Amino acid sequence: MDVFSTEAGRVRGRRSERDPGIVTVRGLPYAAPPFGADRFRAPRPAEPWGGVRECTAFGPVAPQSAELPGSPAWSPGDEDILTLNIWAPANGPGKLPVLVWIHGGAYVFGSSAQPDFDGTALAARGLVVVTLNYRLGFEGFGHVPDDGGRPACPENRGLLDQIAALEWVRDNIAAFGGAPEHVTVAGQSSGATSVACLMASDRARGLLRRAVVHSAVNACATLDGAARTTAEVAAAAGVPATRAGLLAASPQTLVSASDQVVDRYRQDPGSGQRHYDPAIYGPVVDGVLLPSDPLTAVAGGAGVSQGAEVELLVCHTTEEYWLLDAVGSSAKVTTEQQLATFAADFGLPPQLVRDCRSRMPKARVRDVHLALYGDLLFAEYSTRLAEAHARAGGRTFLSRFDRRRGGNGGRVRAWHCADIPFAFGNLHEESLHFLTGGPPGPADQELSHRMADAWVGFATNGDPGWAPLTGGQEEDGEALRVWRTAGEEPRETGPFRDLWRAAGLPLPAP
Numbered sequence: 369m370d371v372f373s374t375e376a377g378r379v380r381g382r383r384s385e386r387d388p389g390i391v392t393v394r395g396l397p398y399a400a401p402p403f404g405a406d407r408f409r410a411p412r413p414a415e416p417w418g419g420v421r422e423c424t425a426f427g428p429v430a431p432q433s434a435e436l437p438g439s440p441a442w443s444p445g446d447e448d449i450l451t452l453n454i455w456a457p458a459n460g461p462g463k464l465p466v467l468v469w470i471h472g473g474a475y476v477f478g479s480s481a482q483p484d485f486d487g488t489a490l491a492a493r494g495l496v497v498v499t500l501n502y503r504l505g506f507e508g509f510g511h512v513p514d515d516g517g518r519p520a521c522p523e524n525r526g527l528l529d530q531i532a533a534l535e536w537v538r539d540n541i542a543a544f545g546g547a548p549e550h551v552t553v554a555g556q557s558s559g560a561t562s563v564a565c566l567m568a569s570d571r572a573r574g575l576l577r578r579a580v581v582h583s584a585v586n587a588c589a590t591l592d593g594a595a596r597t598t599a600e601v602a603a604a605a606g607v608p609a610t611r612a613g614l615l616a617a618s619p620q621t622l623v624s625a626s627d628q629v630v631d632r633y634r635q636d637p638g639s640g641q642r643h644y645d646p647a648i649y650g651p652v653v654d655g656v657l658l659p660s661d662p663l664t665a666v667a668g669g670a671g672v673s674q675g676a677e678v679e680l681l682v683c684h685t686t687e688e689y690w691l692l693d694a695v696g697s698s699a700k701v702t703t704e705q706q707l708a709t710f711a712a713d714f715g716l717p718p719q720l721v722r723d724c725r726s727r728m729p730k731a732r733v734r735d736v737h738l739a740l741y742g743d744l745l746f747a748e749y750s751t752r753l754a755e756a757h758a759r760a761g762g763r764t765f766l767s768r769f770d771r772r773r774g775g776n777g778g779r780v781r782a783w784h785c786a787d788i789p790f791a792f793g794n795l796h797e798e799s800l801h802f803l804t805g806g807p808p809g810p811a812d813q814e815l816s817h818r819m820a821d822a823w824v825g826f827a828t829n830g831d832p833g834w835a836p837l838t839g840g841q842e843e844d845g846e847a848l849r850v851w852r853t854a855g856e857e858p859r860e861t862g863p864f865r866d867l868w869r870a871a872g873l874p875l876p877a878p
Contacts, residue, residue: 370458374540377417382424383458386488391458393544395427398536399450399529402503407615408512408521411450411532426481427451430504431619433627434477438799444620452500452533453480455487460496460545465552465827468537468576469499470530472557472785474585475649476505476626484785484800489793493824496546498537502529506601506614506622509649511594515611523594523654527565534566534575552827554580556788557746558650561585564753565651565658567678568665578679578826579671582791583688583784586749586873587650588661594652597629601648604628634699637706640713644741645698663753672762679830681822682754683767683787683851689742691783691803693734701737710737714744720871724864739864746784748868758837765832767822767849771815773805773856780805787851790816791823811853819851 370381370391381393399411406412428446435441457464469485471478480499487497502508508526522528538548553576555563560581566572567579589597602609605617605625614622626648633639633646642648651658659665671678692698701710711721725736751766758764769787772779780786789800793816795808804812822832835846850858 371420372543374543375416376414378420379423380420381454384455384488384491386486387492389458390455390488390491392488393423393454393456395425395451395453396421396423397427397448397450398452398500399532401447402450402507402525402529403447403619408507408525408611409519410522410525410528414450426453426479427501429479429481430501431507431623432473432477432504433623434473436478436482437802438483438797439479439481444618449501449503450529450532451480452498452536453487454541454544455491455497456544456546457491457494457496460494462542462545463547463550464494464496464545465550466496466498466537466541466546466548467580467823467827468534468551468553469497470502470553470555470559470562471499472555472559472583473504474647475509475526475558475651476647478504478559483797484788484792484794486792486794486797490820490824493820495824495827496541496544498533498541498546500530500533502526502533505626505649506598507619509589509594509652510601510614510622511591511598511652512611512614513595513598513609518611521611522657523591523652524565524657527562527569527651527657528571530562530566531569531572531575534572538575549577550827551576552578552580554582554823556582557585557784560750561587561651561662564662564666567671567680568659568662569657571657576678578681578830580681580683580823580826581750581753582683582787583685583746584662584682584750584753585647585650586663586745587647588658589650589652591652591654597648600629601625637699637709643699644701644710644713645692645745663749663756666753666762667756667760669760672757672760677762679763679826680754680757681765681767681826681832682750682757683769684747684750685769685782685784685787686747687738687742687772687781688746688784689738690781691785693738694783698741700734702732702734704733707733707737711740715874716740716744717871720867723867727864727867742784743864743868744874748865748873751865752873754837758839763830764837765826765834765849766837766847767832767834767851769851770858771812771852771856773811773853787819790851791819793817793820811855815851815853822849 512521
């Protein structure tokens with residue numbers, strides 16, 4: 369029987385439908401439901417239970433309005449959201465390396481139940497895989513003012529949830545065959561930036577040995593910025609921007625109010641940075657949990673000093689932002705004037721825009737904008753994170769995903785999120801074919817095997833299969849792995865590293 373003992377009680381999982389040699393445990397609580405008296409508070413341990421708890425279905429997702437293909441939706445009243453899932457070899461030798469996955473979704477949507485993140489294939493390669501849910505949106509990252517009479521509601525509650533999950537892994541994963549001292553934390557997009565924040569936080573020290581960061585997003589909030597967002601959301605919800613007022617608003621009300629604020633920015637071309645892709649929540653540089661934005665912290669030695677070295681594997685895609693354009697979440701920049709306004713709103717030098725256009729002489733204005741925005745938010749930021757880590761003395765690996773051919777022979781872009789089904793080995797999932805260009809062909813399967821091998825090698829012994837960065841500078845050849853299918857030709861343009869080095873990198877804020 370697939371029954372395991374945790375500190376809170378015994379749980380029963382089930383064998384994977386894809387591979388009966390893998391046992392899955394789903395919906396296991398790592399902390400108490402963060403509502404009622406615990407709303408807007410730091411997570412506390414889950415209550416113990418008697419008997420054997422059936423953990424065969426994913427737990428409820430965090431409050432959100434998104435409905436993702438192949439994933440459960442949030443229902444008002446769902447409260448037991450701080451759960452995790454485990455995939456482990458049923459008869460493993462024990463002391464296996466552990467990969468903990470933090471999902472992305474702009475800090476407002478997504479869950480560990482997405483089909484991208486099924487851990488069966490990686491577990492079959494010798495890992496114990498853990499995925500987790502954490503608080504999103506206002507519940508996880510909204511600023512709650514201090515009323516002066518009760519303990520303050522902490523900033524970055526979503527990050528505190530992630531730390532609580534890692535503490536659970538430290539204390540319990542051995543029962544599932546995992547090595548608690550051998551934990552790699554991985555994430556993509558906002559999940560990747562969450563991982564970078566954990567590297568920068570003293571609270572997470574000792575909880576991770578290695579980090580995998582795919583397409584980290586360049587955005588953190590200041591305390592003042594987070595307070596302004598709270599005022600806007602409270603006004604949309606029709607409640608005072610006070611602790612009491614926000615507690616009086618239901619999670620559903622705050623989700624709806626947040627969506628209203630986002631929509632107003634989306635409809636207002638004069639609203640500055642938030643008009644282009646209105647992500648209003650993100651990690652808050654509060655000086656407590658997060659002393660500075662992750663890039664600054666890593667450049668200063670966070671994660672590689674004081675006996676807490678964390679090895680780092682970074683990846684980004686070469687056409688990041690085309691996905692956001694395709695799904696309609698970003699503003700359409702189609703004229704030269706709109707492009708100039710976009711550059712001014714983000715403080716980009718006009719010369720950078722001119723140089724980028726000269727590298728893409730036949731491109732539409734929209735494509736120039738997407739290239740610039742993708743580099744600004746994801747590609748350049750991720751690469752600089754890797755370089756900063758290497759300069760600070762860390763062991764760092766850098767890669768790019770540039771696969772642009774669909775399994776049926778059609779063209780698909782190397783856009784945001786397309787790399788993750790390859791690394792997890794989940795190309796068979798029909799709901800992901802929009803990302804990957806259709807059913808996989810043999811070349812796609814071979815690429816997936818190589819990428820999964822890189823993750824497993826890195827999590828196991830710190831070696832993904834190519835040379836680390838030296839001198840803290842991106843290099844051609846052995847120190848940069850480019851993921852393509854066999855026989856696929858390189859891109860003709862981009863990413864434009866030389867242009868960004870000359871222009872600098874502004875730090876947008878949610």
